[in-house]
Amino acid sequence: MVAEGILMNKIPFTKMNGAGNDFIVFDNRDGILDNLDLKAFVKKICDRRFSLGADGVLVLENSKIADFSMRYFNSDGSEAEMCGNGARCIARFAYLKGVAKEKMIFETKAGLYEAEVVEDRVRVKFPDVDLSKIQLDQSYKFSEELEKYHFATVGVPHTVFYVDDFSNLTHEKIVELGRKVRYCTEIFPKGANVNFVKVIDENTIAVRTYERGVEDETYACGTGAVSCAIVSTLLGKVKPPVVVKVLGGTLKVHFKIEGQKTTEIFLEGDARVVAEGYILPDGWSW
Numbered sequence: 112m113v114a115e116g117i118l119m120n121k122i123p124f125t126k127m128n129g130a131g132n133d134f135i136v137f138d139n140r141d142g143i144l145d146n147l148d149l150k151a152f153v154k155k156i157c158d159r160r161f162s163l164g165a166d167g168v169l170v171l172e173n174s175k176i177a178d179f180s181m182r183y184f185n186s187d188g189s190e191a192e193m194c195g196n197g198a199r200c201i202a203r204f205a206y207l208k209g210v211a212k213e214k215m216i217f218e219t220k221a222g223l224y225e226a227e228v229v230e231d232r233v234r235v236k237f238p239d240v241d242l243s244k245i246q247l248d249q250s251y252k253f254s255e256e257l258e259k260y261h262f263a264t265v266g267v268p269h270t271v272f273y274v275d276d277f278s279n280l281t282h283e284k285i286v287e288l289g290r291k292v293r294y295c296t297e298i299f300p301k302g303a304n305v306n307f308v309k310v311i312d313e314n315t316i317a318v319r320t321y322e323r324g325v326e327d328e329t330y331a332c333g334t335g336a337v338s339c340a341i342v343s344t345l346l347g348k349v350k351p352p353v354v355v356k357v358l359g360g361t362l363k364v365h366f367k368i369e370g371q372k373t374t375e376i377f378l379e380g381d382a383r384v385v386a387e388g389y390i391l392p393d394g395w396s397w
């Protein structure tokens with residue numbers, strides 16, 4: 112009887128990751144999530160101890176103007192305009208569920224995105240980025256170590272800091288420094304994601320990212336990879352296409368700089384389905 116009761120409100124999910132940035136994905140075309148307080152629900156199910164655990168949640172919904180619409184929630188329940196790795200994962204999910212063909216177009220709060228799925232790899236085309244949205248060589252004393260920064264909005268806000276090597280940047284240090292920047296509301300009233308970049312060669316950078324809304328370092332950040340690749344190119348440190356090495360793997364960013372715009376921006380990498388199942392009320396209703 113008890114088991115039956117528990118199973119009554121089960122919600123189907125798919126667990127995915129792109130370069131280790133992991134998500135719980137829901138198909139909400141039939142409104143299965145509509146009666147839930149989504150912020151609270153997301154926060155609960157992203158808990159890695161008491162529930163399934165993830166960096167964020169992707170919700171696929173119907174769209175009147177595209178193949179589908181994507182909503183993205185960080186693990187703290189906050190809804191963000193865009194998620195690059197999430198976009199790659201939801202594109203593969205949509206393809207596998209028959210919602211879209213290999214080539215698709217979908218809505219996000221940051222605009223329309225295109226994607227192409229080739230087996231377990233997904234390439235997402237971003238809207239052009241106006242160079243006026245990119246601030247190079249800014250200065251603010253966030254801490255003894257962090258002063259010179261660059262800023263780009265690529266769907267969501269990203270700060271970029273260059274480091275000579277990562278050997279002293281432990282995970283704890285990334286979190287400590289990341290929080291100093293992320294919560295500096297004087298400069299970033301809505302907060303910002305914080306990227307630490309090491310230039311490896313003229314086509315390769317390594318990036319570690321502290322993510323707003325996860326409030327931790329993640330294994331990869333797609334919009335962060337795009338921001339760092341564009342900023343590094345504008346500063347003359349690399350040339351596109353840029354290979355971005357992250358903790359969870361490798362991403363590739365293609366783009367062109369044309370006049371005042373960055374055009375033809377593509378983010379490419381793996382998008383894997385690791386599990387499918389049901390979330391039970393015990394997983395979110397405590």
Ligand SMILES: N[C@@H](CCC[C@H](N)C(=O)O)C(=O)O
Pocket residue numbers: 132185191193194195196197267268304322323324325331332333334335
């Ligand atoms: N992991 C993401 C970025 C998600 C949004 C971010 N945490 C924010 O709130 O700005 C990515 O792959 O782009």
